[in-house]
Amino acid sequence: MACPDCGGLIDVNYVWDRLPVPASLREFESRWGHRQDPIDFSGVWRFRELLPFAANDRIATIGEGQTILQQSSGVGQYVGMNAGRLYLHYEGLNPSGSFKDNGMTAAITHARMAGAKLAACASTGNTSASLAIFASTLKLFDVLVFVGSGKIAYGKLSQALDYGAKTIQIQGDFDDALCQVRAVCSKLGIYLCNSVNPFRLEGQKTTIYRVLEGLGWEVPEWIVVPGGNLGNSSAFGKAFQELKQLGLIDRVPRMAVINAVGANTLYQLYEQRGLRWNGGRPDEQIIDQFYRKMADDNRRAVTLASAIEINRPVNLNKCLRTLDVCDGVVAEVTDQEILDAKAQIGSGGFGCEPASAASVAGAKLLRERGVVAPSDRVVCILTGHQLKDPTVTVAYHSSSNQEARETGGLDEMLQQHGVIDTRFANRPIVVENNFDKIMDVLQGFG
Numbered sequence: 001m002a003c004p005d006c007g008g009l010i011d012v013n014y015v016w017d018r019l020p021v022p023a024s025l026r027e028f029e030s031r032w033g034h035r036q037d038p039i040d041f042s043g044v045w046r047f048r049e050l051l052p053f054a055a056n057d058r059i060a061t062i063g064e065g066q067t068i069l070q071q072s073s074g075v076g077q078y079v080g081m082n083a084g085r086l087y088l089h090y091e092g093l094n095p096s097g098s099f100k101d102n103g104m105t106a107a108i109t110h111a112r113m114a115g116a117k118l119a120a121c122a123s124t125g126n127t128s129a130s131l132a133i134f135a136s137t138l139k140l141f142d143v144l145v146f147v148g149s150g151k152i153a154y155g156k157l158s159q160a161l162d163y164g165a166k167t168i169q170i171q172g173d174f175d176d177a178l179c180q181v182r183a184v185c186s187k188l189g190i191y192l193c194n195s196v197n198p199f200r201l202e203g204q205k206t207t208i209y210r211v212l213e214g215l216g217w218e219v220p221e222w223i224v225v226p227g228g229n230l231g232n233s234s235a236f237g238k239a240f241q242e243l244k245q246l247g248l249i250d251r252v253p254r255m256a257v258i259n260a261v262g263a264n265t266l267y268q269l270y271e272q273r274g275l276r277w278n279g280g281r282p283d284e285q286i287i288d289q290f291y292r293k294m295a296d297d298n299r300r301a302v303t304l305a306s307a308i309e310i311n312r313p314v315n316l317n318k319c320l321r322t323l324d325v326c327d328g329v330v331a332e333v334t335d336q337e338i339l340d341a342k343a344q345i346g347s348g349g350f351g352c353e354p355a356s357a358a359s360v361a362g363a364k365l366l367r368e369r370g371v372v373a374p375s376d377r378v379v380c381i382l383t384g385h386q387l388k389d390p391t392v393t394v395a396y397h398s399s400s401n402q403e404a405r406e407t408g409g410l411d412e413m414l415q416q417h418g419v420i421d422t423r424f425a426n427r428p429i430v431v432e433n434n435f436d437k438i439m440d441v442l443q444g445f446g
């Protein structure tokens with residue numbers, strides 16, 4: 001899926017003036033009336049005029065994209081926003097529990113158009129869960145998923161196994177797994193479903209359409225999104241660029257992409273070394289130098305936010321385009337900040353997995369720095385479901401609790417990642433199996 005001339009990633013482009021595009025985004029709302037039709041029901045394909053690469057009868061859907069935008073006053077207060085200005089967009093409500101389904105439906109559709117017999121991906125967990133659920137539900141072809149060792153959250157691994165995907169666990173990390181799967185796919189002619197696949201990004205644009213729909217088609221001031229392989233941020237920028245070009249919106253919002261400190265390649269390159277899109281010619285020397293140093297130091301990505309534990313983001317250049325289009329900023333947040341934000345999200349809404357909370361932690365940081373104004377309308381994308389990674393959640397909430405110490409290693413796991421203050425922990429109260437003792441504990445309750 002690389003350009004034969006320059007080696008860069010391919011981009012899907014449309015000849016819009018030969019395609020039927022609605023005169024207004026509001027026209028998409030009429031699709032809600034035909035929810036018995038699977039492509040109108042899909043939160044991705046009901047916007048199909050904005051990703052017009054497939055005939056309707058080729059579309060492979062499992063009802064993805066039924067996600068919602070929720071205004072959150074509790075989280076808004078935590079971030080430091082004026083009342084009513086902070087929104088959480090819950091992509092964890094997808095069939096496999098993460099935004100990856102938005103892109104996978106598009107990749108699977110294209111794989112079917114291309115006559116694929118076998119599809120594969122490398123994954124920190126959610127891409128494999130997504131590919132596996134599409135394979136088990138639609139039975140279009142067999143799939144192969146490559147994951148790294150040790151790091152994958154059990155919620156995600158359990159999905160790939162349960163959906164019956166052949167799972168290859170590489171003794172390495174995600175960056176290693178992606179490198180291997182690209183080589184295997186090119187050798188064996190297997191269809192590759194990672195976000196190097198440009199059709200994934202086409203599907204992922206639809207998160208933005210649903211966000212705008214949730215805001216009554218008004219453009220917010222900020223979109224804040226975690227950055228791992230940078231597929232989502234790349235897709236979002238493309239969505240806004242196209243909507244602007246088509247005259248369907250009158251301005252684009254600003255975008256903030258949030259890295260974990262332990263996996264901060266984009267932050268380092270964009271904010272520290274001044275790397276820019278530069279009209280499609282980013283300074284490759286800056287990138288090469290950074291990666292060479294990383295290899296020399298044998299530096300590996302390390303964060304509890306496993307979905308963004310990536311040091312070599314494949315969509316780097318496309319993300320630079322997004323940052324250019326959306327006057328973007330990049331911030332980095334610690335695992336401590338991520339888990340504190342995650343606890344606030346959990347107690348103020350549907351909850352999310354650690355990587356998703358980087359968006360709220362990042363919004364808070366940018367608010368404190370005055371980059372985001374308290375009156376701005378801010379949309380934080382919550383990329384994955386709370387139940388994806390229960391281990392980290394339980395570790396945070398039961399830290400320094402007797403049970404946690406006895407059941408081994410949870411406190412240690414937090415400490416190894418610099419999480420030492422679990423200020424928002426909702427600790428379970430351990431009590432003997434005795435009615436009176438339980439009543440003692442409940443003194444003053446209710």
Ligand SMILES: *Cc1c(COP(=O)(O)O)cnc(C)c1O
Nearest residue numbers: 126228229230231232307383384
């Ligand atoms: C994949 C993933 C990310 C990272 O998104 P990119 O598009 O790779 O930047 C963040 N959060 C969750 C939950 C994910 O599954």
